[in-house]
Amino acid sequence: MSATEQAPTEGGLVEVINLTKHFPVKQGVFATGKAVVHAVEDVSLTVRKGETLGIVGESGCGKSTTARLMVRLLAPTSGRIVFEGRDISRLNQRALRPLRREMQIIFQDPYSSLNPRKSVGQIVGEPFTIHRTEKDVRRRVQELLARVGLNPEHYNRYPHEFSGGQRQRIGVARAIALQPKLIVCDEPVSALDVSVQAQILNLLKDLQHDFDLTYVFISHDLSVIRQISDRIAVMYLGRVVELSTSEGLYEHPRHPYTAALLSAVPRHSANGAVERHRIVLSGDVPSPVNPPAACVFHPRCPRFQKGRCDVETPELRRFEGAHEAACHFPVERWPMTEEELRRPFAGSATSV
Amino acid sequence: MAATPGSTSTLLEVRNLTVRFRTRDGVVQAVSDLSFSLRRGDTLGVVGESGSGKSVTSLAVMGLLNRAYADIEGEILFEGRDLLKLSPAELREVRGRDVSMIFQDPFACLHPMYRVGDQIAEAVRAHQDVPKKQAGDRAVELLGAVGIPNAKVRARDYPHQFSGGMRQRAMIAMALVHNPDVLIADEPTTALDVTVQAQILELIDRVKREFDVGVILITHDLGVVAETATHVMVMYAGRSVEQGIASEIFGSAQHPYTWGLLESMPSVERKLDVLVPIEGSPPSLLHPPSGCAFHPRCNYRFEPCSSKLPSLEPIAGGHLDACHLSPERKREVWRTKIAAEIGAPA
Numbered sequence: 001m002s003a004t005e006q007a008p009t010e011g012g013l014v015e016v017i018n019l020t021k022h023f024p025v026k027q028g029v030f031a032t033g034k035a036v037v038h039a040v041e042d043v044s045l046t047v048r049k050g051e052t053l054g055i056v057g058e059s060g061c062g063k064s065t066t067a068r069l070m071v072r073l074l075a076p077t078s079g080r081i082v083f084e085g086r087d088i089s090r091l092n093q094r095a096l097r098p099l100r101r102e103m104q105i106i107f108q109d110p111y112s113s114l115n116p117r118k119s120v121g122q123i124v125g126e127p128f129t130i131h132r133t134e135k136d137v138r139r140r141v142q143e144l145l146a147r148v149g150l151n152p153e154h155y156n157r158y159p160h161e162f163s164g165g166q167r168q169r170i171g172v173a174r175a176i177a178l179q180p181k182l183i184v185c186d187e188p189v190s191a192l193d194v195s196v197q198a199q200i201l202n203l204l205k206d207l208q209h210d211f212d213l214t215y216v217f218i219s220h221d222l223s224v225i226r227q228i229s230d231r232i233a234v235m236y237l238g239r240v241v242e243l244s245t246s247e248g249l250y251e252h253p254r255h256p257y258t259a260a261l262l263s264a265v266p267r268h269s270a271n272g273a274v275e276r277h278r279i280v281l282s283g284d285v286p287s288p289v290n291p292p293a294a295c296v297f298h299p300r301c302p303r304f305q306k307g308r309c310d311v312e313t314p315e316l317r318r319f320e321g322a323h324e325a326a327c328h329f330p331v332e333r334w335p336m337t338e339e340e341l342r343r344p345f346a347g348s349a350t351s352v
Numbered sequence: 353m354a355a356t357p358g359s360t361s362t363l364l365e366v367r368n369l370t371v372r373f374r375t376r377d378g379v380v381q382a383v384s385d386l387s388f389s390l391r392r393g394d395t396l397g398v399v400g401e402s403g404s405g406k407s408v409t410s411l412a413v414m415g416l417l418n419r420a421y422a423d424i425e426g427e428i429l430f431e432g433r434d435l436l437k438l439s440p441a442e443l444r445e446v447r448g449r450d451v452s453m454i455f456q457d458p459f460a461c462l463h464p465m466y467r468v469g470d471q472i473a474e475a476v477r478a479h480q481d482v483p484k485k486q487a488g489d490r491a492v493e494l495l496g497a498v499g500i501p502n503a504k505v506r507a508r509d510y511p512h513q514f515s516g517g518m519r520q521r522a523m524i525a526m527a528l529v530h531n532p533d534v535l536i537a538d539e540p541t542t543a544l545d546v547t548v549q550a551q552i553l554e555l556i557d558r559v560k561r562e563f564d565v566g567v568i569l570i571t572h573d574l575g576v577v578a579e580t581a582t583h584v585m586v587m588y589a590g591r592s593v594e595q596g597i598a599s600e601i602f603g604s605a606q607h608p609y610t611w612g613l614l615e616s617m618p619s620v621e622r623k624l625d626v627l628v629p630i631e632g633s634p635p636s637l638l639h640p641p642s643g644c645a646f647h648p649r650c651n652y653r654f655e656p657c658s659s660k661l662p663s664l665e666p667i668a669g670g671h672l673d674a675c676h677l678s679p680e681r682k683r684e685v686w687r688t689k690i691a692a693e694i695g696a697p698a
Contacts, residue, residue, distance in 0.1 A: 058545035059516070163633050164402075193401040194572055198616035198629030220545065223575075227618035227627060246623065264550035265620040266575030280554060281547045284515040 012046040012082075013182055013214050014070055014103070019043045019079035021065055025289055037288050039065040041238040042079070047182070052208065052215040054229030054246070056222060056261075060288050062238040063218045067184045070216060071103045072096050084181075101131055104175040108187035110167035114159040120145070120170055121155035127177040144173040148203060165196035169203065176207060184216045189224060201228055222265050226250055231322075234258045237288055237296040240316065244323040252334040254325035256341060257297050259334070279338040295328070302341040303329045363533050363566045364390040364413070364451075369426035371408050371417065371590075380637045382408040384590045386426070387664075390534065390566040395557070397581030397598065398570045399613070403634045405590035406570045410536045412436075413568075414453050415443040430534070449479045452532035456539035458519035461526060462511040468522050469495070469507025475529045494525040497562075498555060517548035524555060528563060535559070536568045541576065553580050574613055578602055586610050589635050589645035592664060596671020606673040606682045608650045611690045619694065628693075644676070652677055652685070 020042055025035040040062040047053045047070075055063040068074045069081060072088055081089045088099060107113035114123055125141045128134040142152035148169040159167055168188060175183050185204065189197040205228065208215060219225050225232060225246075232249050234242040234257065242255040253259045263279040281300045286292055292299050298309040305328070314326040329344035371383040383405040390396050400406040411417050413428055415435060428435040435446060455461060463471060472491035476482065482490075488507075496503040498521040511519055520540060527535055537556060541549040557580060560567050571577060577584055577598065584602075585595040586609065594607040605611055612630035632649040635641055641648050647657040654676070656662075662674040667682070675682070 058547060165633060193634065194574075194613060195401060195616050195630035196633065198618075198627040199631070201618070201627055202629060221618075222546070223618040223620040226620055226623055250620070250622075260547055262620065264546045266549075266553070266573065266579045267619075267621060278550055278554075280550050284517050284548060285545065 013049040013084060014216075015044075015046045015080075015082045016066070016070060017044050017080040017082065019066065019069060019081065020077045021062075021069060021074060022077045035289050038238050038291050039288060040069065040076075041291075043235075043238070043240050045233055045240065045243070047214060047216055049181075049214055050212060051230045052217050052228055054217045054219065054225040054232040055235060056219055056225045056232060057235035058220055058261075058285055060237065060285055061235040062288075063235050064186055066235070067105070067186050067216055067218050071105050071182070071184050072099070073105070101127075101133075101178045102180050103182040103184070104178070104180040105184045105186060106168075106171045106175050106188045108190050110164050110171060110191060111159075113171055114167055116159050119156050119158055120150075120162075123159070123170060124173045124177060127174060131178060133178065140177070141173075144177055145170075147176075147207075148173045149199075163196075164192050165199060168192060168200055172200070172203065172207070176211060176213075179211060180213070182214045182216070184218070186218045187220070188217075190219065190221065197224070204228070222262060234261070237286065237291050239296060239326070241297065241327070242323075242325040243316070244325075245321065248321050248323050252323075252331070254319055254323060254330040255297075255327050256301050256303050256329075256331060258325075259331050259336065259341065260302070279341060295326075302338055303327075303344045305329065305344065361391045361393070362389055363392055363431065364568075365427075365429040366409075366413070367427040367429070369409065369412060369428065370424070371405070371412055372423040374421045374423065375638075378638045381590050381640055382637060383412065386587075386590075386592055388585055388592065388595060390568060392533070392564055392566050393560065394583055395560060395567040395569055395581045396583045396585060397577035398568060398585050398587060399572065399574060399577055400587035401572055401634055403589065403637055404587040405637075406587050407538055408590075409587075410453065410538055410568065410570055413534075413536065414451060415447055445479070448475065448532075449530040450532055451534040451536065452527035452530070453536040453538065454520070454523045454527050454540050456542050458516075458523045459511065461523055462519060464511055467508050467510055468514065472507075472522070472526050472529060475526050479530050490529070491525070494528055495522065497528070498522070498525045498559070499551075500525075515548075516544050517551060520544060520548075520552050521555065524552075524559065528559065531563060533565055534568065535565050536570070538570045539572070540569070542571070542573070549576075556580070574617060586613075589640055590637060591645065591674065592672075593646065593675070594671065594673040595664070600671045604683070604686050605690065606667060606671070606679075606686070607675050608652050608677075609646050610673075611685065612649070612651075614690060614694050624693065644674070652681075 019040055021040040023037040023039055025037055043066055055066060057063045069076055076089055080087055121141050124144055125137045128137045128140065134140050142155060145152045150166060150169050189200050192200065207213060217228055229246045231245050233240050236257050242258045253262055260279040260281050283300055294311050294313045295309045298304050308328050314328050316324045316326045318324050367387050369383055369386040373380040373382055386409060398406045412424060417424060424436055430451060469488060469491045472494060473487035476487040476490050492503045492507050495507055500506050500518060500521055514522060541552050544552060556567060569581060581598045584598045585592050588609050594601060594610050605614060615628040616630055618627060630649050635645055643658045643660050644662050647653045656676045662676050664672045664674045666672050667679050
């Protein structure tokens with residue numbers, strides 16, 4: 001039901017349509033055929049203006065690659081990327097350059113994403129220099145530093161003189177310098193201490209409000225994603241397996257993978273020794289070089305039904321409340337224990 | 353938190369541990385006056401952020417700190433013997449055999465160029481004089497015990513052929529080789545995906561029961577602690593600020609730093625109206641603040657906090673915390689503010 005070959009939906013700031021990205025795998029001299037990492041496979045998403053779309057998933061799910069494709073740090077293998085109605089999938093670097101003012105990215109690692117040999121002032125001022133937009137760069141930079149909670153007088157300091165949280169603020173200042181429309185936040189708080197994470201999340205929220213920003217927020221952390229996202233896409237092995245409003249996802253996940261993911265998150269507001277029925281998946285995430293056939297989740301799925309799940313690829317199906325999931329046996333109700341999950345044909349029995 | 357007198361199940365007792373590093377920039381107060389105990393069957397969750405001293409504590413227990421630049425005071429009693437007074441040879445007997453450790457990064461103890469099975473077999477022969485074949489069999493046995501499927505075949509793999517979760521399991525297998533009494537896990541799941549994290553935490557719990565050990569679990573993740581720990585110690589700037597039985601701490605936290613951690617963490621269970629961060633950053637351990645190290649960031653600080661160091665005191669019949677606020681005030685804040693915010697019972 002999700003957009004296939006349609007024009008962007010109303011209000012869609014950026015849209016990806018059947019987006020696919022394969023990376024070649026280096027092989028030995030005697031290898032035959034080409035092995036490929038199926039990093040992103042047939043992903044279609046619309047990001048509405050002003051919203052925060054969260055993309056959540058574990059290692060190798062393709063969330064970072066999708067984000068980089070959206071801002072054209074990578075070119076797609078196939079499919080389209082549409083920004084403000086304009087197809088940017090195949091533009092060359094020169095044509096992309098003016099667009100880069102509109103879309104920016106904040107990276108996960110505050111230590112490697114800032115050039116250690118440039119001062120903070122130079123780093124945050126670089127966007128102005130590249131796009132030649134400002135006369136009084138210094139003043140603008142100092143305004144930005146203040147806006148993100150840094151001391152403008154630290155203009156001449158170097159990244160190593162700042163803490164992790166402060167460096168991330170520098171990254172934010174750089175990203176908002178040209179007042180972009182879209183900011184992709186790629187795990188921006190994952191490398192930070194817990195007490196500092198909250199500061200950065202609050203800052204991002206404030207800025208979104210003040211500058212009318214649209215965010216694509218990538219994280220593996222379900223608590224963080226819940227806090228900041230309006231809508232959430234769950235990815236697994238390069239595919240979107242579930243798409244929903246934030247509340248809808250946590251209230252009733254439809255895809256068994258989402259259910260397991262939610263269930264695996266340790267709870268810190270545990271009420272004493274509440275017995276929690278965790279759904280523990282067996283095995284590890286398979287390699288994206290050799291994704292499983294049909295439903296990519298089927299080898300680990302507690303609801304796996306032979307003959308269906310390993311044969312027929314599930315399409316994204318629509319549920320009520322703007323909720324989509326790609327599963328032949330979506331989760332009927334929530335919460336469910338692992339035992340209950342394993343029996344998709346059990347009638348609506350009275351709850352235990 | 354201290355074991356009852358005469359208890360035979362206390363494995364480890366740390367008393368007034370202080371660790372100072374002599375560096376070019378001055379003396380770093382990594383750990384100050386730390387005391388705790390661990391019994392068989394306990395899982396002690398040590399919670400703290402960067403610079404809290406939690407990792408240094410575990411290194412001190414394992415005898416892995418270089419005394420050339422680390423000054424260590426206090427006592428670390430393992431089954432009655434003070435580990436700090438042992439000779440290097442005696443310490444080598446204890447380390448790996450009686451007290452064992454796993455790390456966040458499996459490559460800290462898995463050599464990338466040797467087969468996994470061989471490395472575990474090497475660990476066997478470090479403390480036991482057994483033939484290679486027997487050590488190899490034991491390695492396979494342990495890999496199976498920690499849930500590696502097809503252990504005999506996988507033992508011949510190199511670490512890079514294992515996934516992150518499997519490497520972590522291999523590291524746990526290596527730590528169990530000599531049936532240790534104490535297992536220290538330093539951020540064992542931080543680098544893992546959450547579904548794998550769940551598996552590893554279950555494994556550590558199962559290991560604790562099957563091998564009858566005491567576990568020290570070091571983490572910054574309060575969620576992990578809430579789910580798996582029997583006891584909790586919250587560390588800040590090298591000191592314990594709150595410690596006790598886990599259900600009590602999560603049922604009624606007393607220290608403003610613990611409150612801050614609980615309030616600033618987003619929850620997967622509900623969207624909080626507002627995340628209340630702890631302003632500022634963890635302090636420098638070269639020049640720690642005067643009085644209570646947390647006071648510059650504390651919303652509840654008052655007159656004595658900047659000059660007088662609070663001592664770790666028990667509240668009536670409950671856990672310990674180091675804060676000048678009165679017990680009534682602490683209870684009041686918990687009940688009226690914190691518990692409501694995080695959805696815990698008041």
